[in-house]
Amino acid sequence: MTEKTIPLLPCPEIQPVVDFYTALGFETTFFQKSPYPYAAVGRGSVELQFAGMKGYDPAQSYSGCYIVTHDVDGLYATFRAGLKAAYGKVPSRGLPRIGPLKDMSYGMRQFLMTDPGGNSIRIGQKISEDQSLRRAPEGTFARALHMADLFVDSKQDLPGAAKIVDRVLRLEDEHPTPPELVRLLVLRADIAQRLGDDESAAKLLTKAAGLSLTEDERESARDALARLAELRP
Numbered sequence: 257m258t259e260k261t262i263p264l265l266p267c268p269e270i271q272p273v274v275d276f277y278t279a280l281g282f283e284t285t286f287f288q289k290s291p292y293p294y295a296a297v298g299r300g301s302v303e304l305q306f307a308g309m310k311g312y313d314p315a316q317s318y319s320g321c322y323i324v325t326h327d328v329d330g331l332y333a334t335f336r337a338g339l340k341a342a343y344g345k346v347p348s349r350g351l352p353r354i355g356p357l358k359d360m361s362y363g364m365r366q367f368l369m370t371d372p373g374g375n376s377i378r379i380g381q382k383i384s385e386d387q388s389l390r391r392a393p394e395g396t397f398a399r400a401l402h403m404a405d406l407f408v409d410s411k412q413d414l415p416g417a418a419k420i421v422d423r424v425l426r427l428e429d430e431h432p433t434p435p436e437l438v439r440l441l442v443l444r445a446d447i448a449q450r451l452g453d454d455e456s457a458a459k460l461l462t463k464a465a466g467l468s469l470t471e472d473e474r475e476s477a478r479d480a481l482a483r484l485a486e487l488r489p
Contacts (some may be wrong), residue, residue: 262296267373268312276352276371277304279342286397297387303489306373312328314351314374321377327443328381332357332367333417335379346486349450355409356483358448359383361402368409397432401439402425408447434469435477441467441482445487459487 259365265274270293277297285303285434291310302323325331339354340346347353363384369377370438393399398418409418421444424432432440447461464484474481 260303262303262305265319265321265373266309266312266317266373267375268304268309268314269372269373270306270308273306275342278336278464281338283343301453304377308401312373314372317374317376319373319375323373323377323379324432325379327378328365328367329357331379333371345356348446348487349452356479356486358405358409358479358483360405360409360452361385366409396427396430396439397424397436401436401443408443414447414451418444418451421447433473435466435473435480437467438477438484439480440466440469442484442487446483449487457487458489 270287270289274287274295274297276417277299278284280299282297282299282302282304283296285298286294286305287479288294295307296303296305297303302322305414335354338380339352341431348355351370351374353370354370357367360366360380363378363382363386365383366378369379372375393402400423404420407413407420421440422487424430425444427442441460445464446458448454448460461484464480465488469477
């Protein structure tokens with residue numbers, strides 16, 4: 257097959273979107289201001305196109321696409337470095353932003369970016385042959401993490417994810433394993449920070465950093481620990 261799919265995504269202004277993808281290492285392959293704003297960017301085999309729309313609200317956008325790669329960890333590091341160089345920091349809230357890298361229940365290791373136009377770009381690598389959305393885990397805390405991750409990364413419902421995590425953290429008759437507790441605390445801190453509650457985020461991160469873990473437990477919680485290092489000032 258020689259067919260190729262190229263996403264066409266909306267935005268209120270072309271230039272901020274082009275600047276964002278330039279920071280990620282994309283090349284601008286087409287750009288026009290009239291008769292209507294339009295641009296195309298490419299990086300390797302990936303091509304994205306954008307159309308400017310007057311009055312378009314990026315905060316209300318539902319547009320996006322999924323990019324599959326064989327090196328999601330490498331792209332994550334490259335994209336974070338590019339954004340830090342362009343914006344002075346790695347943007348984790350507002351527009352644009354880039355989220356954490358994590359293993360998802362449907363067999364993908366992925367991260368989510370949102371560009372200045374509000375378009376959600378998921379970049380993922382297959383880590384399981386089972387690409388269907390599997391049943392949620394049976395354990396209380398594993399299930400909470402499963403659901404909260406989906407709320408954050410798929411629904412982009414941060415308050416909903418916060419409620420899920422807060423509920424299980426308040427439980428007194430059940431206790432998470434150390435890796436589960438690290439993941440819950442870091443995820444909740446990440447949500448708090450993205451919602452602008454830096455004080456709560458700092459307390460949660462301090463608690464997570466103070467937990468004692470074995471080497472096996474650290475390996476189990478490696479993505480959460482990496483996110484902890486990113487979020488702590």
